[in-house]
Amino acid sequence: MPVIRLVNVTKKFGNFVAVDNLNMTIQDGDFVSLLGPSGCGKTTTLRMIAGLETPTEGEIYIDDTLVFSEEKGINLSPDKRNVGFLFQNYALWPHMTVYKNIAFGLENMKWKKEDIDKRVNELLKTLQIEEFRGRYPAELSGGQQQRVAIARTLATNPAILLMDEPLSNLDAKLRNGMRAELKRLHATSKSTFVYVTHDQSEAMTLSTRVCLMDRGVLQQYCPPLELYGEPTNLFVADFMGNPTMNFVDVKARKSENGIELTCPSMNLTFHPLQETEINEADDYVLGLRPEAVLIQEDGQIEGTVISSLPSGMETTLSIEVKDIRLSSVVFGNIDFAMDSKVNLTFKGNTYILFNKRTRNKVGMGALTIK
């Protein structure tokens, strides 16, 4: 059963189009990340779902109830949409204690005092903030405030939890800890999470599905590994992955072996997994993930090491092959001398061909070196 459905949703601020004709369905129990560079419309989308922002056009359904329709003039206020919202800056009320902050929403729902007390204590315990119940937000650290904010949002047991970059104000170590807790929370609470982030690794590691946006337009909406492995266009390919994907400008021509790719530094044959149409007049871009640029003694392409960045677990290399540079990741504890020669080869079928003009993926497959 779909929980949240956005149909042709558009949001304009004056002439600026923040979200452009967005269609998206979020299933029950999903953990969906809205991902993209700043200004791509991800926060706006989240706020439109919550009802904090009014779309310019389109319809939004929550639990099959139409909560917004520009056409029918329906706009349910945020309190009637039964969602929880976690703000980036936590938005804890500074004049209320931790206990009062968490209890506030329950008081609105006219819970009995004992029930409120029970629920708040339970939350304080799960989030390990029992000892701070009497403190004011200003007396808490960032991580503790974060927990209070989560407790406040969870208190009313919302079936849908909307989160706006909740971890971005925490330091790196805390952030990692909280990530794990959020994932656990999702598993145990069985709620639907919609999560805004600009951090691709956060989206990759947490979500069941990622919605990648750019300039208000949805680019790709799929499980995270698919987003990484099968990007539908150059933006997605470039955005996902660190170090970023290698892009090589090529000319393409069909032959009986596959597709012949030529550029000044290499001549390759591309073997697509599926039938692929090629227009010889167009320019193409070949995308190679750094981990798919392999260093092997018997590799047929010779390159020069420009830089070597060993991190212990893996080493990132920048290699010059004639007039292009490729980055490559070598796993293991190895270092390479600057300016040393290495041989490259390609393996597997993770290489992707994009049309340079349309920026879309044309095909995916294996490479052989001529």
Next chain:
Amino acid sequence: MKRKINHLLAFLKKPQNLILLFFVVTLGYLVLFPLVCIVKDTFVVHASEVMRVKGSKIGDFTTYHWVKVFADKNSATIFYTPLFNTMKVALGACFVAISFGGSFAWLVTRTDLRWKGILTKLFMFPYIMPSWTLALAWMNFFKNSTVGGAQGIFTALTGIVTPNWFAYGGFPITMVIGLHYAPFAYILIGGILRNMDANLEEAAIILKTKRSRMFMEITIPMVMPAVLSTFILVFSSAMSAFAVPQFLGLPVRYYVLTTQMFRNLNGTNPGYGYIIALVMILIALIIMFVNQAVIGKRKSYTTVTGKSANISQFKLKKFRTPISSLFLVLVLCVSVIPMISFLLQSMIKIQGNYSPSNFTLDFWIGAAAASDKINDKAGILINADVWKGLFNSLKLSIVAALGAGTFGFLAGYAIVKQRGTWLSRFVENLTFIPYLIPSMAFSVIYLSMFAVRHGPIPALYGSFAILAIIGTVKYLPMASRSGVNSMLQLSHEIEEAAMIVGVPWWKRMTQIIVPIQKSTVISGYLLPFISSMRELSLYVLLVTPANKVLTTILFQYNEKGWDQYANAINFVIIVFVLVINFGIERLTGASIEKGVGG
């Protein structure tokens, strides 16, 4: 020994230390010394008191004043009644200012009120205009013939004779001071409402909070700090207000501490006056400590603006036009209508008669009658006295503004640079003391301090210099406060980057610090200038016929009952102040709003 000298040299090498030392010396003489003088003067027999303190000579030690003020059968009239009146008026004024200014702030920031632009501009008028403006306007409208001599505009229009309590005394004083300081409330409360993180309210909406509960438990507590600082600002300003109670209280013998002090200092009991001054300083100190204690750290918060740019505005719906109109009328009543009343009152021959035949421009441009008719002076536009007063006012205000602004900024710079040292803290407190000393008491002390030569400092009474000095010192807190606040926001690294490449100090100041802080610097000049242009109580005792300023001429004319001239001069002062204020605002973008509460 050599080490100590080296330390000293290193200390003196920093310009900020030299500035601090300069302030210790000058403010020590101009601020601390007067404070000691006030205390001393409460125990001393003054020339006019010799007759009453039996068997005493001038300058003898006595406890006579203290006993008389606090524990005598006349203490009630001398001290307790004025004190009680002051409290009543100040508390009432706070209530008026906060409810009027606060509700206006809420309407402007949170609702779809109409005509916001013009309303907010007009709303600032009462604060920019001299405080007695509204007092005179009140009199113009509501005076009655029993006490005021002639009927006011209100009675002329409606035929209803205003009762005394409505026309004079505590009620109008409270209203007028409250309305005058309502802009404080608007600026401070509106500032918080505008900058308040919208997420705080959105979080409440998501949790299904009712409008009323949200307002009571989220919005109101959030603006509480602003309400409190407004309260403190208005309370202390109302307490030291002089012109308003003088104009509105005197006709019915309604005294507050300031007017009582003026009576004593100007009359035969300066000793009482000094004690009252001390009491007022004490109250101001208590307020300050209460302020610091109440605004504790526990619930402190920063107003970080959240992501949502616009908070959903409350729709007034069918009340939109009525409420907007109501506020337009109210705001016009305290801004434009007083000015019309001054213009009107300055153009009628016989007071109380508003028929067209009674109008004249004589008081503006008419020539003076024969010299034996003392109260027929030349119209103010051709009156040399008035022009001279205007010139003096301008000269004095420019000098005081330059002095206060420049020294205040330097003080702010040095205080922040050396923050954490006892010297810096000492100077910070020193620069704030003039704010606590009531203007009237301050000027009395200067009067006696500079009456005779003290070492290298010549007798200054009657000179322009004494006015310039007192103006500079009294307005120093305004400029130094905003200087400290803005310097705190400027990272040390900005100046250090210049130090590394060897830019000398004065060049760092003129080419880096001052340009960055441009708007603060200009506000630091603007606020003292405007304040000085409309200052009365600070100057009234120190001027001599040679250096009269416009406000003291106004005061004098008003006391003598030359109403038309007084109204005309008042009109001139207001127009002048408004034009300069808005002119500078337009030219530089600095505004008086930025200086308030700084």
